[in-house]
Amino acid sequence: MPELPEVETIRRDLVPLLRGRTVTRVRIHEGGERLAVTHSPREMEAELAGRRVEEIGRHGKYLLLRLDDGRTWVVHLRMTGSLVHTSAEAPAHRFERARIDLDDGTSLRFNDLRKFGTWHLVEDEHDAMPLSGPDALSSDFSPRWLQARLKDRVAPVKALLLDQRIAAGVGNIYADEALWIAKVHPATAAGRLGPAKVKRLHAAVLQTLEESLGDRGSSFSDYRDGLGAEGLHHVRVHVFRREGQACERCGTIIEKTRVAGRGTHFCPRCQRPS
């Protein structure tokens, strides 16, 4: 599941391969009717053909391919999507949903087992991500901002960490990791966290995202970087999918439960309810 560190790794991989390149042809394969949100598959193919990619940006988990006609091609990988640069001749991945051929004879493949990934082609990129707040690695995501967003809320703090309006880019892996680092129980009513704990949680979010980015992301299942390789961070996580194993801080067995409708991993000793 690509979250901020994974999408940023892909972005950095693709910048030198894609910037300044012109799209010669796009093919959305049979069964990809839901991929292009703003256009039909045939329209999307036609609109993208001939466009040059000027810049590649990112906001939260969205990749932003800024085109020479002023529009932005907004790509979201959801849980199982990947965008991998290959030769034109490389055989299709088992779950290839679309291919993008470039003017240097290479191609990009959009692979997505569960078909949840989306493409938008828009004049204003905000239209493609209306519920996104500050990117979690931007200065707009500050301790003060987080404090204000959590104040008086009774929802579990984990649910709010997953809310892209509060911290765009945080997903299930890094929410669990940040809560462990900050020693906060995931089901704590957000408004009950004092300023010191909120500050600790904010720092923990940055820490886990940056550590994973340094490892080129986590490959728990389908995530691949822009060249098709796995990330390295999944072997260094503290709690995510480590239920039944010892907490590396205190030795207590990590538990798995359900919070905000998501699988949630935590240390019952380090992260006592407060």
Added chain:
DNA sequence: ACTATGCCCTGGGTGC
């Protein structure tokens, strides 16, 4: 305004 729930989708894993 906030919170909870269900939907989308499909392969992999489990239990019988």
Added chain:
DNA sequence: TGCACCCAGGGCATAG
């Protein structure tokens, strides 16, 4: 070996 069932979850819609 085969089959039915359940699980994973980001973003969004909807209900309460």
